[in-house]
Amino acid sequence: xxxxxxxxxxxxxxxxxxxxxxxxxxxxxxRLAQWLTGIACASTLLITGCSRxxxxxxxxxxxxxxxxxxxxxxxATVTLKLVDGAGKTITGAHIAIEADMSHPxxxxxxxxAQESEPGRYQAHIExxxxxxxxxxxxxTLPGGKKLERQIDVRGVQPGVRSN
Amino acid sequence: xxxxxxxxxxxxxxxxxDLMRVPGLGHLFRWRxxxxxLQAPLLILSIIMILHGLFGPSLAPKNLATTLSxxxxxxxxxxxxxxxxxxxxLACPFMLVRQLARRIFRPRFTWPRVLRNKWLSVGLxxxxxxxxxxxxxxxxxxxxxxxxxxxxxxxxxxxGFFKHASFCKFVCPIGQFNFVASTLSPFEVKVREQDVxxxxxxxxxxxxxxxxxSDLVTIRGCELALFQPSKVGNxxxxxxxxxxxxxxxxxxxxxxxxxxxxxxxxxxxxxxGYFSRRKDLAALAIVFxxxxxxxxxxxxxxxxAVETWLGRMLHVNHEAPVLGLIFTFFLILEPxxxxxxxxxxxxxxxxxxRALLPLAVRYTYGxxxxxxxxxxxxxxxxxxxxxxxxxxxxxxxxxxxxRPFLGEPRxxxxxxxxxxxxxVEIGFLVLGFAGSLVVTYSLAEDxxxxxxxxxxxxxxxxxxxxxxxxxxxxxxxxxxxxxxxSG
Numbered sequence: 001x002x003x004x005x006x007x008x009x010x011x012x013x014x015x016x017x018x019x020x021x022x023x024x025x026x027x028x029x030x031r032l033a034q035w036l037t038g039i040a041c042a043s044t045l046l047i048t049g050c051s052r053x054x055x056x057x058x059x060x061x062x063x064x065x066x067x068x069x070x071x072x073x074x075x076a077t078v079t080l081k082l083v084d085g086a087g088k089t090i091t092g093a094h095i096a097i098e099a100d101m102s103h104p105x106x107x108x109x110x111x112x113a114q115e116s117e118p119g120r121y122q123a124h125i126e127x128x129x130x131x132x133x134x135x136x137x138x139x140t141l142p143g144g145k146k147l148e149r150q151i152d153v154r155g156v157q158p159g160v161r162s163n
Numbered sequence: 164x165x166x167x168x169x170x171x172x173x174x175x176x177x178x179x180x181d182l183m184r185v186p187g188l189g190h191l192f193r194w195r196x197x198x199x200x201l202q203a204p205l206l207i208l209s210i211i212m213i214l215h216g217l218f219g220p221s222l223a224p225k226n227l228a229t230t231l232s233x234x235x236x237x238x239x240x241x242x243x244x245x246x247x248x249x250x251x252x253l254a255c256p257f258m259l260v261r262q263l264a265r266r267i268f269r270p271r272f273t274w275p276r277v278l279r280n281k282w283l284s285v286g287l288x289x290x291x292x293x294x295x296x297x298x299x300x301x302x303x304x305x306x307x308x309x310x311x312x313x314x315x316x317x318x319x320x321x322x323g324f325f326k327h328a329s330f331c332k333f334v335c336p337i338g339q340f341n342f343v344a345s346t347l348s349p350f351e352v353k354v355r356e357q358d359v360x361x362x363x364x365x366x367x368x369x370x371x372x373x374x375x376x377s378d379l380v381t382i383r384g385c386e387l388a389l390f391q392p393s394k395v396g397n398x399x400x401x402x403x404x405x406x407x408x409x410x411x412x413x414x415x416x417x418x419x420x421x422x423x424x425x426x427x428x429x430x431x432x433x434x435x436g437y438f439s440r441r442k443d444l445a446a447l448a449i450v451f452x453x454x455x456x457x458x459x460x461x462x463x464x465x466x467x468a469v470e471t472w473l474g475r476m477l478h479v480n481h482e483a484p485v486l487g488l489i490f491t492f493f494l495i496l497e498p499x500x501x502x503x504x505x506x507x508x509x510x511x512x513x514x515x516x517r518a519l520l521p522l523a524v525r526y527t528y529g530x531x532x533x534x535x536x537x538x539x540x541x542x543x544x545x546x547x548x549x550x551x552x553x554x555x556x557x558x559x560x561x562x563x564x565x566r567p568f569l570g571e572p573r574x575x576x577x578x579x580x581x582x583x584x585x586x587v588e589i590g591f592l593v594l595g596f597a598g599s600l601v602v603t604y605s606l607a608e609d610x611x612x613x614x615x616x617x618x619x620x621x622x623x624x625x626x627x628x629x630x631x632x633x634x635x636x637x638x639x640x641x642x643x644x645x646x647x648x649s650g
Contacts, residue, residue, distance in 0.1 A: 104229045
């Protein structure tokens with residue numbers, strides 16, 4: 001280690017500089033220092049100020065149920081009920097379902113929900129792995145308005161083996 | 164001596180294969196700006212990952228920060244270490260930023276003597292493994308982005324104050340991982356002919372080159388205190404190629420060698436000393452090896468049963484203390500028991516002259532191949548099964564900018580089938596096990612020439628136990644939760 005301290009070279013690579021170079025160098029350093037200060041301020045703002053935008057008040061309420069419970073690896077039925085602000089069920093909506101795992105690298109699942117009775121929609125998916133899942137609902141209302149909702153499905157358990 | 168008086172070298176057929184002699188590649192590596200050229204793309208990629216992590220989709224499978232960090236970077240890293248060497252450290256983007264910053268802030272201090280070892284980096288390595296499990300970093304693009312930012316800031320702060328490559332040598336947990344894994348790499352930055360170094364008086368490879376009048380450094384020598392003529396192996400070598408550029412005799416190459424050969428010998432090593440006397444390095448090897456199993460254990464179903472049971476026993480609902488206990492068991496109790504017992508048996512059966520602790524330290528390095536096999540199996544599973552996911556995630560990122568010129572995301576693209584990847588995983592585990600057996604037998608032969616088998620058997624038994632545990636882990640159903648204690 002002492003050999004290193006004695007023999008290893010200095011902190012950075014540098015070249016001999018003429019007076020002109022030194023002036024330029026000073027200007028460059030000042031500019032860079034200003035930039036770094038700016039970056040530091042921006043980082044502070046990011047740390048303190050960055051957050052996900054708050055969700056706008058829902059105009060559509062979505063009730064959901066996933067069966068069977070507890071959720072396990074294997075087939076599952078997602079039931080959704082769409083209600084508007086006045087409490088009336090919403091019929092004729094189109095709901096595309098996408099289910100993702102919390103870990104990157106896993107293939108998402110896709111399904112279309114069918115309206116089983118007025119305002120009530122059902123989709124069949126198959127959880128392929130135990131763990132945390134996120135179900136994304138891509139909803140198109142009868143008027144063409146589009147909504148996105150997220151349902152967290154935590155702790156899908158390993159499947160039960162049948163003989 | 165005038166450097167030019169030393170004749171240019173010819174490569175005889177008997178010499179190892181030298182990457183520096185490969186046309187094109189050799190020219191690139193000899194070029195002074197080769198490192199920044201390789202670092203710049205990774206820096207750009209890092210910036211993209213940070214921005215996408217902070218402002219992109221919050222779902223990990225749809226974000227470049229999580230997909231690139233936890234799937235592709237880790238997979239490519241271990242494969243490059245296995246097939247070539249520590250080329251990630253060569254292209255490290257953190258060092259490019261550090262180098263630019265050093266044009267303004269010149270470090271004034273030398274790294275504190277008390278910290279000139281691996282203890283701090285071992286602690287940080289454990290801390291990262293712990294944070295990975297506790298905060299489920301794989302599932303959070305936001306935290307992944309901040310982890311990358313924290314890495315850049317740490318490198319800047321440490322190397323802004325302290326001279327040389329203090330961050331790389333004494334702090335960086337990724338660097339320590341790479342140093343240990345690269346002991347198994349097939350290439351090493353090494354002198355081609357010792358005679359040339361013997362005749363060399365300038366020692367530029369460690370001193371660097373300086374302007375004669377101003378004495379300013381124009382080309383750095385090794386910042387990690389590795390003096391090429393007495394450097395052995397890849398430990399602490401970042402493949403930065405400073406020594407290659409500084410050597411006036413073009414006597415340093417990237418030479419092929421037998422992987423793990425440096426673990427079978429125990430000479431004094433420049434910048435390191437004796438492996439067998441470095442308890443901090445042995446601790447790093449332990450965290451590397453046992454941490455590989457622990458990291459995989461955190462992703463399979465039984466871990467939740469263990470956590471729930473521990474939580475009930477201790478009457479705690481928080482994950483941190485339970486996880487702390489699991490870490491204590493895997494990284495302290497289990498290694499102390501297994502390695503301590505093996506060292507005691509070696510002393511008793513083979514009548515080794517060494518004391519218990521030095522013996523344990525010496526043989527601990529023999530477990531490194533097994534640990535690397537597990538890291539390979541684990542990281543390559545994620546990398547290969549999610550190989551193509553980078554395509555839809557990139558398509559999605561570009562589409563979100565309003566110009567989907569790569570088309571709509573094809574989310575059905577994933578990777579290789581799991582059953583195919585499982586064969587690859589088993590291959591890595593077998594390779595690691597075989598490597599550990601070869602290294603420990605070689606150490607046993609060296610240590611107890613009369614009774615090598617007696618010295619070897621306890622360590623082979625430890626390797627077998629760990630290998631069986633690795634295989635068991637690989638066949639467990641994966642369960643990736645972001646909340647362990649959810650019950």
